[in-house]
Amino acid sequence: MAKYKAPRGTKDVLPDEIPEWRFVEETFRHVCSLYGYREIRTPAFEETELFVRTAGESSDIVTKQMYTFSDPGGESYTLRPEGTAPTVRAYIQHNLGYGMPLVKLFYIAPIFRYERPQAGRLRQHHQVGIEVLGSSDPAVDAEVVALGVDFLSSVGVSGYEIHINSVGCQNCRPAYRQALIGFLEPLKDGLCEDCKRRLKVNPLRILDCKEEICKALTASAPRILAYLCDECRVHFESVLSYLKTIGVELVVDSRLVRGLDYYTKTTFEFLHPSLGAQSAVLAGGRYDGLVEECGGKRTPGIGFGCGIERVLILRQHYNLRTDEGNIVDVFVCAVGESVRQHAFKLLKELRCAGVRADMDYLGRSLKAQMRFADRLGATYVVIIGDEELSNGVATLRAMRESKQQQVPLDKLVDYLRSLEERGS
């Protein structure tokens, strides 16, 4: 047993898995560029206060999931538990909106939450996400959902449902909240323990409870869509209309309530059945009050986060797999100690000429060197021994064709480079 292990709920991404990660990340970057989004990178930790203010005092994230620590100077910091607040903080701090009324950003970042790990849920996971700041146009809501659709289809994921809802705004949500409390108060003895507590701190969350008894009791509860103010109702209908125009299928789900306090108007989740209880692969919503809450000018915003590990689970589910291909193009086999200096020099020249190349550093037999070259996927093997050296040549073996020839040592690098160029 190893003495040290990766902390609970964290994972090492090993070399064999890196191609999958790079594929997902690069695909995301590409899709974002098609939509005019630019990348931003923010620190892994922020002042604790930022998350407490934005996610909400009573949210699960703030009450029990944050990795908070104080640095030697006594400041309280928290490892990023979500991607939106840091992005908004950077947007305000650097005046990204100055002279640029609409800003579209994307990020790829680790996210930290203290939770019980299980399939598709980690204490450090990674999200790709986007944020649009500066427009309340319902077409932007539709664009954000559309980008999510394009991203998932580009990485080969299908079979999900998009649930969408509007949670209203500061003008209409209080009335709905009162109506909901009024409906549930007489029934509260039948609710689960968690929901009895939610009734006081965040009654909307009761609609999202997975307990059958709560689902039954809330089946006929008032629906938020019936309480939206004119502005929110028109906005939501317009979002649905834009999405219909581009052929995105939706499930309007009036029970969809998200865990963060800052959401307004549109909220959505992309749910996939094969993810089990953690069925959300991509989720987000509009947050028209967040920038102001963080000390900036009143600026509407909307975005989503998407769990990379969950995307990878789904790719596995669909038997999708990108592999690395060959690791080097050329392997240099030195036969005998006396030729190693020459082999080492040749290796350096190959690499400087842009040819991926390697050699043996374990003093292995030629047979073992060949086997290793095969395992690295080398297209060519260069064999140099005393005989070759005294004739000023090397044996060049084409592995896939199982053919070999003698090539003058001083022509070898150019020759291999030309073969490479022709091959690629």
Added chain:
RNA sequence: GCGGGCGUAGCUCAGAGGUUAGAGCACUGGGCUGUGGCCCCAGGGGUCGCGGGUUCGAGUCCCGCCGCUCGCCCCA
């Protein structure tokens, strides 16, 4: 925080009270004295998660702890 399953070689796993703990894959060497893949032979590699208990004897049975994993809550 609560419940189920599992911890034996680098990996996947067999072994269910009785010599010195095994297999496949991988690795190293040889068959092939300078040539990969296929085949054959050999070799290296293990505090059987940790600690205690029962027993003449414990990977094996019992208890505790730790870890991993799956589910509940919640989230990407």
